Amino acid sequence: MASSNVTVLVAGSWGTALACVLADNGHRVKIWTRGTQQADEINTERTNRKYLKEAALPEALTATTDLAEALADAEAVVFVAPSSATREIARLAAPHIGPEALIVHATKGFETGSLKRMSQVLSEELGREEGQIVVLSGPSHAEEVAVRLPTTVVVAATDLLQAEAAQDLFMNDAYFRVYTNPDPIGAETAGAIKNIIGLGAGLSDGLGFGDNAKAALVTRGLAEIGRLGSAMGAHMLTFAGLAGVGDLIATCTSRHSRNYRAGELLAQGLGYEEVQSRIGMVVEGVRTTLAASKLAVQYGVEMPITSQLHAVLFEGKPPLQAVEALMGRVRTHEIEEAVLFNRSNPS
Structure with a gap:
């Protein structure tokens, strides 16, 4: 696997866990945080105790509070911000992201005001086609990923090449398996x-x-x-x-x-x-x-x-x-299409 420059936004539990996967895969990973103390802890102590008490962070992962520095030369950008902060962070990041960078998000939620999915929010703020934005999802507790327990996820995009690029970025033979899916x-x-x-x-x-x-x-x-x-x-x-x-x-x-x-x-x-x-x-x-x-x-x-x-x-x-x-709800069918029942032959 070719080594890439990857930026993860932000340094919460899931963002840090995914940054560990990427660093373990041989990529050069920068993770962005607004917290100076958090960035110093990641860089000097190789921990992020507030979010992942048990995890030892790899040397290939570095943290910064400078968004432009974090995104400089990024070949892939992974958004893992809370849903309420994704639009703001994408707007701040947009001027620093190159047009060829792979965009992945792993945020599970809707934008409360607009009711939009995160790929829609990112599409608007980054000026990208929605189909080119890759969604990473699946059963994946950050606490388990960060200590390298076996985990399997899916990357979904209507653009198969983008999904496969994300699959190649994240997948390893040791503990992190990735499937593609065409349904973001x-x-x-x-x-x-x-x-x-x-x-x-x-x-x-x-x-x-x-x-x-x-x-x-x-x-x-x-x-x-x-x-x-x-x-x-x-x-x-x-x-x-x-x-x-x-x-x-x-x-x-x-x-x-x-x-x-x-x-x-x-x-x-x-x-x-x-x-x-x-x-x-x-x-x-x-x-x-x-x-x-x-x-x-x-x-x-x-x-x-x-x-x-x-x-x-x-x-x-x-x-x-x-x-x-x-x-106490009124009785109903488990399978809602009542035509599945043969009402002319109740026996």
């Missing part, structure tokens, strides 16, 4: 909505409802992902893959998941602002619940789990009442 809409929608279902899974466990309830919530959550994604133009097969059910399993079953931990705190009756404070890092599922509730209306799709979590987070509804509302 599906990968982005699944990656965003699964955080809402992760909140619900943590809330369910926090209320002591057991495995049956959580399995049902995860399964019906996947149905919500599929309904919205399909309406937005995604391919349903994507939701059966790594970006869909794979990421959903990881988010809903692991204490590495901020969204799962946030759901547990919600079950204790804490408000979302206090939950955010206790987690100490961005909980994307909270913002995504706001955006997804609006997208459900915009696209005319039913998302009952999202609706009830919105009521808990922003309308003061007690978590137990939200669960009762879900269990």
Whole structure:
């Protein structure tokens, strides 16, 4: 594999973990942060303890607070900022990114105000065709990637050459396997909505409802992902893959998941602002619940789990009442196309 100059924006947990992968792959990696102390820690101590307590950072990874310096000669730029900060960072970065640079993002969320996917935001701010922007998604806790545990992800783009370039950049034989996918809409929608279902899974466990309830919530959550994604133009097969059910399993079953931990705190009756404070890092599922509730209306799709979590987070509804509302919904079909049933032969 040829060595490349790669820039990662920004130095949170997932950005740092991906920077480690890239450095392990022999690339020269710069990671940008606004924090001088954080940059000094990465460069001198080879750690980023606030975000990844267990990780030893490779020597090929360097940090800087100078955005122009970070992007100088970058052949690939990887955006891993929170969804709320992606537009601002892309706007600041745009003048320093060369026209041939590969653009990848690994942010799982929507822009709350515009309801746009991150590839749409990056396309607008960087002046790139949306199809050339690659989405990296899948079941990938930063804490595990940073200590080199086996992980498999997907890179999605409508431009196959761009997807394959990202695949070559990230994939290694030791611990990080990468598949390509032609459906960025599906990968982005699944990656965003699964955080809402992760909140619900943590809330369910926090209320002591057991495995049956959580399995049902995860399964019906996947149905919500599929309904919205399909309406937005995604391919349903994507939701059966790594970006869909794979990421959903990881988010809903692991204490590495901020969204799962946030759901547990919600079950204790804490408000979302206090939950955010206790987690100490961005909980994307909270913002995504706001955006997804609006997208459900915009696209005319039913998302009952999202609706009830919105009521808990922003309308003061007690978590137990939200669960009762879900269990008390009118009867319906699991497979919604009723034509699948032979009504003329009920036997």
